[in-house]
Amino acid sequence: MGIFDALNTSVGGLQAQSFALQNISGNIANASTVGYKGINTSFEDLIPDALTVDKQVAGGVTAHAQQTITSQGTVSSSTVATNIAINGDGFFNVQKPTGVSDNTPTFNGVTDYTRAGDFQVNAQGYLVNSAGYYLMGVNVDPKTGNPLGNVPTVLQFNNNFVPAQATTAIQYAANLPTVPVTVASPNATPGSITAAGGLNQADFGINNPVVAGTPAQPFVNAFVTGNTAQDASANKITTTTPLSSLPTAITGGDVVVNGTTITFSNSATTTAPPYNIDTTGGTVGDLLTTIDKITGNTTNASSITNGQVTLNTGLNNDLKVTTDTSGVFAELGFTSLPSAARTGGGSVGTGLVVGNNVTTFDNESISGGAVTVYNSAGTPVNVQLRWAMTDSSSLGAGHANTWNLFYQSNSTATGSQTAWTNVGTNFIFNSNGVLTSPAGGGVTIPNLTVNGQQVGNVSLNFATGALSQFASTSGTATIGQVTQNGFAAGQLQSVAINNSGLVVGTFSNGQNIDLAQITLSHFNGTNYLQALDGQAYAATEQSGAAIQGASGTISGSSLEGSNTDIADQFTKLIVTQQAYSANTKVITTANDMVQSLLSVIR
Template sequence: MGIYGAINAAISGLKAQSYALENISGNIANSQTTGYKRLDTSFSDLVASGGNDQTTQKAGTVNANSRATNEIPGDIQRSDIDTHMAIKGDGYFVVQEKLGQTDGRSIFSGNNVYTRRGDFTIDEEGYLVNGAGYYLFGNPIDETTGNVSGTVPELIQITNDFMGARQTTQIEYRGNLPTYPITAQSDSTTPGSELLDSSITPGTDITANDNTAFLRSSLAGEAITVYDENGSPVNVQFRWAKSQNADSSVPQNAQWELYYMADPTATGTDAMWTHAGQFEFDGSGALVSTTDDTGTTSTPAGSSMTLSDVTVAGNNIGDLQFAFGSDGLTQYADPNGSAKVKTLAQDGYASGEQTGVQISGSGRIVATYNNGQTRDLYEIPIASFSADSRLERLPGGAFAQTTDSGEPLYSATGSVKGNSLEASNTDIADEFSRLIITQQAYSANTRIVTSGDEMLQEALNMVR
């Protein structure tokens, strides 16, 4: 190879170390860039001529190439912005670049690219765009089923539409009725005083004239706000009255009547309380049968009954399912003699205005509303590739698929984490260590050039 070959090898070394220095410089510059993947440098030797016997071969020049680190994650950091997200594990967000606007509407490239940069925020059009200007894609959620509709990701656009009201269709009610109810009328020394006032026929509605006697001989069953078809709130009050005691000498069970207030302004013979159902308990306190407001008896008792055409203070709510479960209503002794309600819930709500958007633990974009409800809007897909290192690197921390990387696969093992960001995987300490080594190697190569030049000068001086 000779002196010229040595100088040529040293020059290739200078170029290779300059290449490495450029990667180190870029890595350090992007040490705080969200989702940045550093570029390491690989060196490979180029064998000089000399045949196929290593004893006659000489060390050749060197070539430098970048080595991707896409598979090395950065640290996951906490973010206070609800739309910020990070991928924990394998995978990429699916995004597109915006080309411009036409007639006030954004136009996009139509070519999907992929990124780990998750600092997304909502722009004026409702799109989710990250700090590098890439727009997020997702799979829409069917509002009725709650499942993903379609398999091809589409551009995410979040609107500020109101959530429509939902009419109440079911009330869940679970609790215990006392064996001996303590009412204003009951007297422990007077048998039967704990029962519904004798002036009132069990199973019938309570008129305004009978209201005082009814209140004195019944127990409060708590109240709940339900919603009509338009989302207007309606307060429904329940009361219980024991109408029959268990008798050990006769095969009969204890019997309770359920009522709800229908018209608080009723007068005279108008109905103030509507009879909702009848409940029969055996001696052990277990519910054995129910009779709904149409007179239909269920034996053994089911887990619910229908309250037909419920109307409260002129507000029609329609039919309500009064659900108490298989063991939800009991009649056990209670020292306070009151009805103890453990669960009282309903499934309706008023209309709501959107108050925010956040990322759920299952990787879905969820809208929150001021009526206390949430709605899943999109599921965020995670794309993966068979050969991550073969992706084409683009500005802004994005990557494009290539022939060598393979097609995107939507079976990545990673998961989306909300209120988080992935930091750069650059380690400053490592980069400075590489910087020192690169600097020393560059200096050593300059010495080779200097020495080669001196040797050439000596060879020329021989001629003189």
């Protein structure tokens, strides 16, 4: 090692410090660059070989770049909805176009990586950052929200159209009053269901059609009687009185009962169709028995009491005599052809309120809110809801707080047309106002149809405790929630990226729908990535291949700033300047020594 070696070492020192100065200069220049990761300088000494340790001398120096990619920059909020930042480990997957074809960028399929998240939507619907890198991610099914694959692709949102989605579920929450106040309740008979704020089924017809599934009332026998009559022997008529012994003997003809003919002739009496009663030996009792067979009367047999004939309908059919050419009924004391109609009976409750009963229904029920749902064509359907209390514990033992829910199926119904439809479920609450039935948090409204618009089966869902019956001073239902999951077709208006890394589209139908999922990648050797223009990086052999997924999280409407610390860079600048000056002093000193050596030979 000599003077000339010292000169060479000093030159190496100047080169190393120049390299450091270049890095410092770049770091300071990019102090405000989004996502920029500074480059530090590390120095390595170059020791010449020496045979013995005591002959070892200080060597030269070389400089190396030292990446700080893993160092987090400060994350700050942004007013741009598509700006994103990463908190922690990870990179955005991006690609840079290699050209343009038909005004559309073309890509070579090479993925780069960046933390510069200042993405904005360009004219073609791509998310591009200020350095020209196009964001990648995985598209999401707009209906299900499920990813469409797991391989990131360049994202584009251009004139996205979302088809209509039919309503399949309504989320509902409400408190029903312990004592409903209806139009009819203040003036109703005390102690009645109407006075308790409920709905009196008897006000809607004998069949109780309003409450779905209400058992039909049983039919009640009806009867018709004739005046007291005498036979030819001045004895009162009995069932054994021969037809030939009536004041005017029955010698022929027929009668028609409920459309079935009974013939009078001198042939033998028959007990099965075609019916015939012998005019010579037949009795009044034979006639009554035949009539009961025709009507199907098995519970209240037609009879004669104190000479008065009583014809019963029984429970199966009404009684109507339309023809009597024999004159027998006049002989039995009937001034007109006998006719009687049963009372009660009918079908089970249908759960329907017809147009004629709308006023009564409105007066005995309370509003349950309204919601606009959509059918498969995206047509909006306005669903009006009403609650009716059908039983109240205030009526005494054996009664429970029971409600029925109705929806308006035809807003212009008249006469016998259906106006309101019962959902078909008894909602029962205990004395604490807690719903005890139905269990399971929901019911199904079958084939929901309003004003001819068919929606189909819709689930009415309510969370635990969402449907209750607590005291209310107003006596009305308090609606906490009534939402649904359908919507009309819509056109994409704008996009934003949320904190879950989801690209959310806002559509013209008012819906916010997930369109894509931003994916992150990470590397085993992050600081060995190759830096590219525009704060991007490429994988190297030392960094290893990209690994899908990262521990970092995405922050929406945010940007990660440069990790450059200006104060630190200025400090390094001073040190580098001093070191550079010192190396120049070594060169000056070595030059003086060489000059002194040369002067020796003069």
